[in-house]
Amino acid sequence: MSTSRPKKRSYHHGDLEAALIRSAGNILEKEGLEALSLRETARRAGVSHNAPYRHFAEREALLAALAREGFERLGAAQREAADKGGLRAMGEAYVLFALEHPQRFRLMFGGQISIARHEKLRDVATKTFAGLSGALAARVPEAQGARDASIAAWALVHGLALLLMGDRIASAAMNGRERKAFVRDVLASVRFAAGAA
Amino acid sequence: MSTSRPKKRSYHHGDLEAALIRSAGNILEKEGLEALSLRETARRAGVSHNAPYRHFAEREALLAALAREGFERLGAAQREAADKGGLRAMGEAYVLFALEHPQRFRLMFGGQISIARHEKLRDVATKTFAGLSGALAARVPEAQGARDASIAAWALVHGLALLLMGDRIASAAMNGRERKAFVRDVLASVRFAAGAA
DNA sequence: ATCTAATGTTGACATCGTAAACATAACTCT
DNA sequence: AGAGTTATGTTTACGATGTCAACATTAGAT
Numbered sequence: 001m002s003t004s005r006p007k008k009r010s011y012h013h014g015d016l017e018a019a020l021i022r023s024a025g026n027i028l029e030k031e032g033l034e035a036l037s038l039r040e041t042a043r044r045a046g047v048s049h050n051a052p053y054r055h056f057a058e059r060e061a062l063l064a065a066l067a068r069e070g071f072e073r074l075g076a077a078q079r080e081a082a083d084k085g086g087l088r089a090m091g092e093a094y095v096l097f098a099l100e101h102p103q104r105f106r107l108m109f110g111g112q113i114s115i116a117r118h119e120k121l122r123d124v125a126t127k128t129f130a131g132l133s134g135a136l137a138a139r140v141p142e143a144q145g146a147r148d149a150s151i152a153a154w155a156l157v158h159g160l161a162l163l164l165m166g167d168r169i170a171s172a173a174m175n176g177r178e179r180k181a182f183v184r185d186v187l188a189s190v191r192f193a194a195g196a197a
Numbered sequence: 198m199s200t201s202r203p204k205k206r207s208y209h210h211g212d213l214e215a216a217l218i219r220s221a222g223n224i225l226e227k228e229g230l231e232a233l234s235l236r237e238t239a240r241r242a243g244v245s246h247n248a249p250y251r252h253f254a255e256r257e258a259l260l261a262a263l264a265r266e267g268f269e270r271l272g273a274a275q276r277e278a279a280d281k282g283g284l285r286a287m288g289e290a291y292v293l294f295a296l297e298h299p300q301r302f303r304l305m306f307g308g309q310i311s312i313a314r315h316e317k318l319r320d321v322a323t324k325t326f327a328g329l330s331g332a333l334a335a336r337v338p339e340a341q342g343a344r345d346a347s348i349a350a351w352a353l354v355h356g357l358a359l360l361l362m363g364d365r366i367a368s369a370a371m372n373g374r375e376r377k378a379f380v381r382d383v384l385a386s387v388r389f390a391a392g393a394a
Numbered sequence: 395a396t397c398t399a400a401t402g403t404t405g406a407c408a409t410c411g412t413a414a415a416c417a418t419a420a421c422t423c424t
Numbered sequence: 425a426g427a428g429t430t431a432t433g434t435t436t437a438c439g440a441t442g443t444c445a446a447c448a449t450t451a452g453a454t
Contacts, residue, residue, distance in 0.1 A: 012418080012419055012420075012431090012432060012433075013432080013433080016432080016433085034309075037409080037410060037411085038410080038411065038412090039409075039410065039411080040409095040410095047433070047434090048433060048434045048435075049410090049411095049434090049435095050412085050413090050433075050434070050435080051432080051433050051434075053411095053412075053413090053433095054431075054432050054433070055432090058411080058412080059410095059411065059412090102308075106307070106308055109359065109363060109365075110303070110307050110308070111299075111303055111307070111362065111363055112231075115363070115364075116364065125365075129365065133370075144372055144382075145386065147370050147372070148370075148382050148383045148385075148386040149386040149387075151357070151360070151366060151370060151383050152353060152357070152383050152384070152386050152387045154356070154360065155352075155353055155354075155355075155356035155357035155360055155383070156349060156352050156353045156356055156387075157352075157356070158352075158356035158359060158360060159351070159352035159353055159354070159355035159356025159357070159358075159359065160348070160349070160352035160356070161356075162306065162355060162356065162359065163348070163351065163352055163355060165308065166306060166308055166312070167312075167313065168306075168322075168326065169348060173330075173344050173345075173348060175341055175344070185341075185345050186345045186348050186349050186352070187349070188345075189342060189345040189346040189349050189389060189390055190346075190349050190353075190387055190388070190389060190390070191387070191388040191389075191390050192386060192387060192388075193386055193387070193388050207449090207450095209400090209401060209402075209449080209450060209451075210401080210402080213401080213402085234440080234441060234442085235441080235442065235443090236440075236441065236442080237440095237441095244402070244403085245402060245403045245404075246403090246404095246441090246442095247402075247403070247404080247443085247444090248401080248402050248403075250402095250442095250443080250444090251400075251401050251402070252401090255442080255443080256441095256442065256443090395454100396453100396454085397452100397453085397454080398451100398452085398453080398454095399450105399451090399452085399453095400449100400450085400451075400452095401448100401449080401450075401451090402447100402448080402449075402450095403446100403447080403448070403449090404445105404446085404447075404448095405444105405445090405446085405447100406443100406444085406445085406446100407442105407443090407444085407445105408441105408442095408443095409440100409441080409442090410439105410440080410441075410442105411438105411439095411440090411441105412437100412438090412439095413436105413437085413438085414435100414436085414437085414438105415434100415435085415436080415437100416433100416434075416435075416436095417432100417433080417434070417435095418431100418432085418433075418434095419430105419431085419432075419433095420429100420430085420431075420432090421428105421429080421430075421431090422427100422428085422429075422430095423426105423427090423428085423429100424425100424426090424427090424428105
């Protein structure tokens, strides 16, 4: 667990930016977004409370970096699932990612950070979604219907993830199934139709 | 615009709790959740910064009251839609509610408040969802399949609402349609199957 | 009318985000 | 190698916030 830092640093840290993102990521996942303050992050990285400002213009910029990391990981998980199990696996992977990293997922989609305002974040996020809807649209060879269906599919997994995360689904509904099986069954209860009136 | 208050109150306000909820609601919808502080709420209600503590144990309790109001309104909108246009209308109403009250919706589902910890909130929320899934389950006369499908339907509208709110849907995908029409088409691109493998 | 509980107010404290001024190390150019 | 410049940390300071404790005022019950 000990990240072996090669040299003992005095004034200049060496790679503060990465260290800050790491500290912040830990706080986020273990204590939640509310507990994630710039000052605490600095404390854990062993620097003064204002050092982060050399690397992040404001608190939101740090959050944006964490969100970006999240989109990258989600994208990777999606690609991996696409290879192994196709579309259905991608949907399941989406939901499982959210359930395994709820705080991260909330940061990514909770609307606390303005995605549009952070360039790199925006690019990565866009790319991730393009992969998702591209995979779906490729299966339904009709222009608008396919696009609508791919958005419906995305909305479905996205909504299911959030409802599960928020404990909004009564345990009775799970009916004894494991979460993974439950997700599979729910997703399987849906059919996408290209041109529906 | 002037809420005509009958009497000029000196020390005791008369109905501070309601006034606070009103002020807070205004801040929430106009300036967003981040701008919603206890102190600002008190200021707008014309009382000292600590007066709210006589009515709300903590900030989160005020937020919970706002969320509860939201669930009540969502539930009402759902019931109304159910009468007029059946299931499909309920789905559309759900999404439209979210788009018309994005900040409120975020508060209700953003995970900032622990729903379970606030009794009244929990009850109202549960009741609202029971109405939703009940309406759906009634249409598919098979136990588990129906339940899964009803959750899928809910997830679908929920996810679509959040994606639209977060501007995560490229305008190209809307293809010139009005938002309402777009929602209708996307929802229409999905079929629910009771027992799917 | 008096006592008590409810409701508001004042003052205080720790924490936070952020800005400005300062300190130190690293890099560049000669 | 030495001087000047830039990047990176630190200190100090300010206003805002949530919350606590002590106090003030009023409404209701006796």
